[in-house]
Amino acid sequence: MADTDIPDSDATVGQRERNKAEKRHRIEEAALALFREKGYDGTTTREIARRAGVALGTLFTYASDKRDLLFLVYNDRQDELRREAFGSIPEGAPFADQIVALFDPFYTHFAKEPGFTRDLLRELTFYTDGVQAPRFQEGRLSIVARIRELVEDAVADGRLSTPEAPRLIAEMIFGLYQSELRRWLAGDKPSKPGGLAALRRVLDILIAGLGPRDAD
Amino acid sequence: MADTDIPDSDATVGQRERNKAEKRHRIEEAALALFREKGYDGTTTREIARRAGVALGTLFTYASDKRDLLFLVYNDRQDELRREAFGSIPEGAPFADQIVALFDPFYTHFAKEPGFTRDLLRELTFYTDGVQAPRFQEGRLSIVARIRELVEDAVADGRLSTPEAPRLIAEMIFGLYQSELRRWLAGDKPSKPGGLAALRRVLDILIAGLGPRDAD
DNA sequence: GCCAATAAATGAACATGTTCATTTATGCAA
DNA sequence: TTGCATAAATGAACATGTTCATTTATTGGC
Numbered sequence: 001m002a003d004t005d006i007p008d009s010d011a012t013v014g015q016r017e018r019n020k021a022e023k024r025h026r027i028e029e030a031a032l033a034l035f036r037e038k039g040y041d042g043t044t045t046r047e048i049a050r051r052a053g054v055a056l057g058t059l060f061t062y063a064s065d066k067r068d069l070l071f072l073v074y075n076d077r078q079d080e081l082r083r084e085a086f087g088s089i090p091e092g093a094p095f096a097d098q099i100v101a102l103f104d105p106f107y108t109h110f111a112k113e114p115g116f117t118r119d120l121l122r123e124l125t126f127y128t129d130g131v132q133a134p135r136f137q138e139g140r141l142s143i144v145a146r147i148r149e150l151v152e153d154a155v156a157d158g159r160l161s162t163p164e165a166p167r168l169i170a171e172m173i174f175g176l177y178q179s180e181l182r183r184w185l186a187g188d189k190p191s192k193p194g195g196l197a198a199l200r201r202v203l204d205i206l207i208a209g210l211g212p213r214d215a216d
Numbered sequence: 217m218a219d220t221d222i223p224d225s226d227a228t229v230g231q232r233e234r235n236k237a238e239k240r241h242r243i244e245e246a247a248l249a250l251f252r253e254k255g256y257d258g259t260t261t262r263e264i265a266r267r268a269g270v271a272l273g274t275l276f277t278y279a280s281d282k283r284d285l286l287f288l289v290y291n292d293r294q295d296e297l298r299r300e301a302f303g304s305i306p307e308g309a310p311f312a313d314q315i316v317a318l319f320d321p322f323y324t325h326f327a328k329e330p331g332f333t334r335d336l337l338r339e340l341t342f343y344t345d346g347v348q349a350p351r352f353q354e355g356r357l358s359i360v361a362r363i364r365e366l367v368e369d370a371v372a373d374g375r376l377s378t379p380e381a382p383r384l385i386a387e388m389i390f391g392l393y394q395s396e397l398r399r400w401l402a403g404d405k406p407s408k409p410g411g412l413a414a415l416r417r418v419l420d421i422l423i424a425g426l427g428p429r430d431a432d
Numbered sequence: 433g434c435c436a437a438t439a440a441a442t443g444a445a446c447a448t449g450t451t452c453a454t455t456t457a458t459g460c461a462a
Numbered sequence: 463t464t465g466c467a468t469a470a471a472t473g474a475a476c477a478t479g480t481t482c483a484t485t486t487a488t489t490g491g492c
Contacts, residue, residue: 016439016488023441046480049368055442057481066479095426118342125338126402161427169426172418175395178387183387186296186342202388209425210385235446239471260448271472273451282449429470 024062024072025053032073035109039068040119067123068130074120075132078139081105086146095154096203100196102146103177107199110185111192118185144170176202240278240288248289256286256335283339284346291335291348294355297321302362311370312419317411318362319393322413323415326401327408334401360390376423392418 030052034043045066049056063069084105089098110117127133136141148170154160162169180202185194246268250259261282265272279285300321305314326333343349362388370376378385398416400411 014489019487020440045480046478056479057444058440058444060480061440090268121222122338122341125341125398126334158428159386162424164421168417169224169421171399172392172395172421175418176391176400179388179391179395183391201384202391205378205380205385206422207426208378210423210427214372230459235457236470261449261450272449273472273474274470276450277470 010025023052023054023058026061026085027054027062027069028073030075031069035070035073035116035119036113038121040066041113045069055186064130065131067127070120070123071127071132071136071192075135075139075190076110078136081109082139082143085143089150092157095150095159096200096207098154099147099149099173099177099203100200102150103199104137104196107192110181111190111195114185114190121182121185140174144174147173173203173206176206236430238411239268239270239274243270243278243285244289244292250284251289251332251335252329255331256282260284270398274394279348280346283343286336286339287343287346287348287352288416291351291355294352297325298355298359298386301359305366308373311366311375311421313369314366315363315389315393315419316416318359318366319415323400323408323411325410326376326397327406330401330406337390337398337401356390360386363389389419389422392422 027048031043031048034047034051037043041201045059046056048069049059051060063072075148085102088104089101093101124136127136148166151160151166151169151173155166177199180199182194184190184198187194247259247264250263250267253259261275262272262284265275268275275285279288292300301318304320305317309317342354344354364382367376367382367385367389371378371382393415396411396415400406400414403410
């Protein structure tokens, strides 16, 4: 080839790295399309390899196993969703509004592909082994951390009033979100407004408490 | 055989049914032992068949697939645990105590085999297809129903005070239980007291609410 | 430009879940 | 008891996830 010493579009990365990036991208595209079309269980690794234009074995240099392919696909998506979520929180608004706003982008996205999301929710359970796992788990942690900040802010300015550690409250809210998500996706055709309304309802209950109120 | 017309120990069931029951039992035992020893993923259906003393194909007349074998094993256990749980709720005790008492047998059991429980929690996600699925889902529903009763009773005698539908509260509590269970099992060596304490903590928060309290 | 060292890609071979046509066992009527 | 109908059991055949020894591509030093 003639371009051996002509600087590439990005001169800092070599041919090897560019090849990898491109292949990773093709595999992601192929896996995403197939998981959408036929679901996780219905998709074979051979199909993914064929559609991506790589050999079967190549898949497993980018993901530890089939499950890991699901997260290879989802991790980019999660980053996007998180950016969107963090950017759309109305400052100073009622706490429950903030939490609902935070999860809004996730519901929007999940409502579009409930099947894929169900598979994801199954496979992410105790998912720690794959090479894509650390990035996925870090993403979740950063969501919980953001909720903790919201709790801290809300306690600071009196929108919330609790003696409990914000970290604990944040984990509890994330847990509630997850169980609501599962209930929502267990339904036939989960609608975004319905899902958010259900989430809102449990948040309101959490904030109000089950009483009875102690004398102060 | 000479006993063709001699009444069996249980005369109402025929040979066919007794054979099935015995085989089912052997398969359950074998699957349970292997899942415990080597985990769900580490166990092959061939091993299960071999240890149970049946042919490979026979497994699939008792369970729809490997996942279903997990529930074939667990369903009996769930029934036991539920009986135990329902029987150990202190009447008239503080609501949180009752809920903790309800889940106590589950934590006791799960602490003994955290690996098996992790597999179970993964596989039960959106588990509706297998022949063992309906029985499993009914079991869960009956737990939620029992919680609903506890909520109703507690509201009736003033231990709780909430305008929300008991059914909704019950689902919320079950959801919290599940997310706490997952967090607990994500740890290295989950201890029963630790798990119950964490559950208790979130229940107390739910009951107290996150405030601030409205003027009455 | 050439060569050795290293990384990546490959697909045949293997392991394991699942199906299904065939065989065996059981129930039941004559 | 015999024979037919039905249920259950069987394991070879197949489908699909995963491994790994081999091949191919890239890099960096000379």
